[in-house]
Amino acid sequence: MRFLVIDDSRAIRSLIIRMLKELGHQHAEAGNGREALDIIANNGPFDAALVDWNMPVMTGIQFVEAARAKPELAGMQIMMITTETEVERIQQALALGATEYLMKPFTREAFADKLAMMGLDKAA
Amino acid sequence: MADIKPDDYEWIRQFLYTQCANDLGQGKEYLISSRLGAVAREAGLADISALVTSLKARPLGGPLHQKVMEAMTTNETSFFRDGHPFAALEKQIIPRFLSSNSGRPLRIWCAASSTGQEPYTIAMVLRTNFPDVANRARILCTDVNATVLKRTTEGVYSQLEVNRGLPAQMLVRYFERAGANWRAKAELRSMMDPRVMNLAVPWIGIQPQDIVFLRNVLIYFDAKTKREIVTRIRNTLAPGGVLFIGGSESILGMDEGLSREQFGMSTVYRRAA
Ligand SMILES: C[S@@+](CC[C@H](N)C(=O)[O-])C[C@H]1O[C@@H](n2cnc3c(N)ncnc32)[C@H](O)[C@@H]1O
Ligand SMILES: [Mg+2]
Numbered sequence: 534m535r536f537l538v539i540d541d542s543r544a545i546r547s548l549i550i551r552m553l554k555e556l557g558h559q560h561a562e563a564g565n566g567r568e569a570l571d572i573i574a575n576n577g578p579f580d581a582a583l584v585d586w587n588m589p590v591m592t593g594i595q596f597v598e599a600a601r602a603k604p605e606l607a608g609m610q611i612m613m614i615t616t617e618t619e620v621e622r623i624q625q626a627l628a629l630g631a632t633e634y635l636m637k638p639f640t641r642e643a644f645a646d647k648l649a650m651m652g653l654d655k656a657a
Numbered sequence: 658m659a660d661i662k663p664d665d666y667e668w669i670r671q672f673l674y675t676q677c678a679n680d681l682g683q684g685k686e687y688l689i690s691s692r693l694g695a696v697a698r699e700a701g702l703a704d705i706s707a708l709v710t711s712l713k714a715r716p717l718g719g720p721l722h723q724k725v726m727e728a729m730t731t732n733e734t735s736f737f738r739d740g741h742p743f744a745a746l747e748k749q750i751i752p753r754f755l756s757s758n759s760g761r762p763l764r765i766w767c768a769a770s771s772t773g774q775e776p777y778t779i780a781m782v783l784r785t786n787f788p789d790v791a792n793r794a795r796i797l798c799t800d801v802n803a804t805v806l807k808r809t810t811e812g813v814y815s816q817l818e819v820n821r822g823l824p825a826q827m828l829v830r831y832f833e834r835a836g837a838n839w840r841a842k843a844e845l846r847s848m849m850d851p852r853v854m855n856l857a858v859p860w861i862g863i864q865p866q867d868i869v870f871l872r873n874v875l876i877y878f879d880a881k882t883k884r885e886i887v888t889r890i891r892n893t894l895a896p897g898g899v900l901f902i903g904g905s906e907s908i909l910g911m912d913e914g915l916s917r918e919q920f921g922m923s924t925v926y927r928r929a930a
Pocket of ligand 2: 540541542585586587588
């Protein structure tokens with residue numbers, strides 16, 4: 534599967550990318566929502582985007598809204614991976630079209646479980 | 658932590674076997690060190706050897722014995738563990754129960770429910786897909802470990818626990834924040850019927866069950882205990898009732914009176930109707 538990892542923290546991006554590699558997946562990365570949309574515009578859609586909430590330029594939730602406004606991205610799943618853990622936040626993200634939600638900090642098992650739940654467990 | 662003396666190892670092995678039929682086998686010194694080190698420290702004892710000496714001097718069944726037994730059980734679990742058993746429950750097992758049933762309450766038993774993620778998963782499947790059934794269903798939750806069972810009563814889970822296997826939709830629908838943790842709503846908690854119970858001891862007073870989850874616990878028993886438990890479970894199943902075991906477990910050769918059925922990736926064992 535092809536993943537787009539979107540987080541303003543380089544350290545967190547590498548951590549997520551390492552887990553993806555271990556699971557046999559491919560990836561691209563972006564430091565904010567705007568950058569992510571550009572990458573998608575140039576490379577076509579990904580199977581899934583893994584998106585932080587708090588980022589400069591364009592936040593994760595703005596990215597979800599922008600991506601869901603594009604019919605050609607309808608098949609791309611979106612999982613928020615964030616320190617935002619209030620019920621209202623999770624509801625908001627789901628209502629705007631996020632498929633799943635993982636709260637930081639998280640374990641490797643939790644990450645792999647979420648991908649499996651989303652049907653994204655098959656290697657690329 | 659110093660090495661574990663063979664005598665102490667043997668005493669702990671025997672103790673576990675009599676308390677909960679868990680068969681430690683040989684070569685599990687690392688497990689004893691990692692799990693009982695903290696128990697010893699907490700009790701102000703220098704090491705495992707001092708812990709065993711202290712246990713021998715006290716009556717069985719006291720709080721220290723309890724702590725040791727509980728520390729030695731493996732309570733690993735997660736919401737929607739393995740996924741497919743709950744799909745089979747939703748798509749096949751419950752619809753079939755409903756089509757062949759006069760409307761009596763569904764009886765479900767989680768026979769080694771640990772910290773409760775398994776019974777809460779079942780409760781969510783029922784509430785979401787079969788609200789009428791959920792209103793009348795009670796889930797019998799049993800475990801030999803009273804401390805983990807208490808968590809089923811409380812229904813409180815850490816962020817790390819709800820992150821594992823629980824779909825976000827279910828989290829926001831069925832849980833509310835409790836400080837840094839998450840607490841199952843009353844509509845789920847009210848379905849739980851938790852009781853401390855050792856599966857290795859013949860039970861009385863458990864009503865015939867329509868569905869039994871006996872997952873990831875048989876692995877801790879020797880063949881004889883396993884066979885006895887499977888036989889008693891079979892006798893506790895209502896006619897037509899079904900048994901789920903863990904994905905890596907087998908009851909081959911112990912399944913007299915049960916027929917194997919395959920639902921997608923799930924194997925279930927059914928008692929003749
Ligand atoms: C690994 S957990 C399995 C939890 C859950 N069924 C699952 O599959 O995720 C095993 C549980 O079995 C319990 N257990 C071990 N021996 C038992 C016994 N003799 N009677 C009842 N429960 C027992 C342990 O306390 C532990 O909570
Ligand atoms: Mg951030």
